[in-house]
Amino acid sequence: MRIPDPKEKNHNCPLRSNHHVFPHPIKGKYHAFLSGVPRLGAELSDLDRTGLMVAMIAAAILLLVGLGLSFHLNLWQALTEIIYDKVHLKLPPPLLCLLTCFAVLGGIYGWLNNHYPADSLIFKDKPWTLGEIKQRLETVSGVDIQLKGDVASFTIDRRISGACAADVLKAICDHYRDQLICRNEPARTIIERKP
Structure with missing residues (x-):
């Protein structure tokens, strides 16, 4: 697994659903965001949250x-008339x-896509235990994951990836x-574990 540098990207999801399953990307990421159910998660900094809310409003x-x-x-x-540098546009006000x-919405999508790429967290090349995945996710994103019973030794035998810790957990829980x-x-x- 490539261990991302925490300074390089923030691996916390910008959005979180009310259900245990977190928003899954459009081709990955922002289907909850673009399907009309925006709920900004606590993973964003206050400045990011405020900026996104102002842009959406x-x-x-x-x-x-x-x-x-x-x-x-x-x-x-x-x-x-809009004059910017050497560009002159004449458009009707509506x-x-x-x-x-649409430019603002495109900017929001571009910012989210830049800060939360679809596969920024990847677990592959070997079977991973939930204990190892928990340790990596807590290290790079600061999420709190509690493994009950002997589930820490549960082996994940397939490629798991996501834009953030919430996406990785969703993929594990779904599969x-x-x-x-x-x-x-x-x-x-x-x-x-299920009984």
């Missing part, structure tokens, strides 16, 4: 304003609001759901 306001203005036909004939909204019980409690995940 700004995008929502721009979308509503753009849609509201689009019903005023006379505004489609008026042009707003279109300008809608394009700015081994017949043998493991996974529960989320505030600030920690508990894994134990």
Whole structure:
């Protein structure tokens, strides 16, 4: 396994669902984010959380304003000039609001994609025990995982990867759901063998 440098990337998921299973990426990552169920997890710093919330609120306001203005036909004939460096654009205000909204949403997606790549945590090349995986995840992401009973010696015999610790835990819990019980409690995940 490649052990990521904690300074290089943050391996905590930006989003977390209410269920024990964490959001799974679009082709990986942000399906909970883009499917309309955003709930920012405690893994983000306060500054990141605030920045994302402000950007999402700004995008929502721009979308509503753009849609509201689009019903005023006379505004489609008026042009707003945008001058940036040597670029000159003339756009109708409703279109300008809608394009700015989509640019903000694209920026949010790009930031999340850059900070939380789909396979930043990979466990492969050998069978890993849950105890070893727990140790690595706690080292690189600071998550709290509690293994009950003899589950620490449970062997994971397939490639497991994810954008963050929550994705790795989700993959393990989904693939081994017949043998493991996974529960989320505030600030920690508990894994134990099924009786």
